[in-house]
Amino acid sequence: MGERTIIPFGPQHPVLPEPLHLDLILEDEKVVGAVPSIGFVHRGLEKLVEKRDFHEMMYVIERVCGICSFIHGQGYVQTIEGIFGLEIPDRAKFLRTIWAELSRVHSHLLWLGLMADAYGFESLFMHCWRVREKVLDIFEETTGGRVIFSVCKVGGVWKDIDNETLKRIVEVLNVVEQESKALTDVFIKDFTVQKRTRGVGVLSYQDAIDVGAVGPTLRGSGVAMDLRKLGYAAYGELNFEPIVEKDGDCYARTIVRVRELYQSIDLIRQCVSKIPDGEIEVKVKGNPKGEYVSRLEQPRGQVVYYGRANGTKYLERFRVRTPTFANIPALLKMLPGADLADVPLLALTIDPCISCTER
Amino acid sequence: MAEVQTFHPVTGSEIVNTAKNMLKEGYRLIQICCTKTPTEMDIIYTFEKLNLQCENFKLPVNVGDTLPSISGVFFAAFLYENEIHDLYGVNFTGMAVDFKGTLYETAVKQAFSMTGAENKE
16 A cells, blocks of 8 residues: 555646635545535525525526526526426427527537647647537527526516527537537547546446436436436427436546537427427516425536525525536545546546536 | 425434435435525425436424434435535534535625524614
């Protein structure tokens, strides 16, 4: 047994755009344990429900994260609609699904870029983000925003997308798909990428379930669990199956995201072909009273919202359990056995979003 | 359509056995959430099966109470329990990792244990 040393990793580290700290326990160069620390930028956004009425709070919840902003907004309004027992129009459901899947495309392209950057593939990083810009352009055209969209509302959506624009979105996504193929081939086939990711940070099927892993981290370990199969928004009318890889290593988690990128483009095509005409909102009367747990699939994995309302315009509680929060225990299971040099890449494969975690 | 949800009542002395039973039935822990209103304070435990079936349990609690940790049953519980300790002032015994109040070093201790009405006072 080598001598044990404790190496601090983060909170400021080149691979982490946001602060996460790990105390890595090492024997020589091998990690044998890790203790995480978060809370460096905790914002207490959930507490604002006591001071913002339930309509305004949507704009606060969107700001939990700049990457999953739309799905946070969608999760919030879905929770309030759950308390009201409100059914929204079908067209609004399809529009929410289209924006949610566009969010997944841009999030996965962003992550692939960060992963390329972590390997040292600077040009690959820049190309991933160049392709992602086309998706942000769609957001700008359809919502007016590139990061925060503010199109969800309790009872539906604020904006419609006309059918001509929907067709044009599909044309843009055809180009995104074509250009992404050349990029994702590098992640799938390149020898040096595989050398860095295959067999690294293995999370077994049973461990992934036991520690509560979510999203691509869970599905990369062979667990076919995807909250979209609940059928919320328009997912119940779309044809898809969870993307699963069996090896549980960094490579498997990468491949899940690569395949989900194309799956999301396919889901948007399905939405555009099936979206019905009609209203995009129902009128909401009164204030919510009751409690509701809402679950959605974000690009990073399952997100859980809990809302409690007392019949006034202010909620008593709104809780966001983000995917990264759920994936931190999984990270602690993956780290033992890894080399110190692999830790930055390994940490990146859970796609950590500290902004979400420090809501 | 919104699903009908039930919040099963549970007590502090029952929670570890409840967690063990849920594990035996194939559930996993997906969240623990504390909520405090001017009249009551609860901890909500949410468990989920791989087929996405979900169960919620509600445990009434007060600031300063001590509860047994379920991190011996569901390892991931330690993060939620440390969070509830730091933000609401509920203590847990036997946590897999105990941050001893340093997970969230907020300017105001147990910042979420005061409700909006108390804040205004």
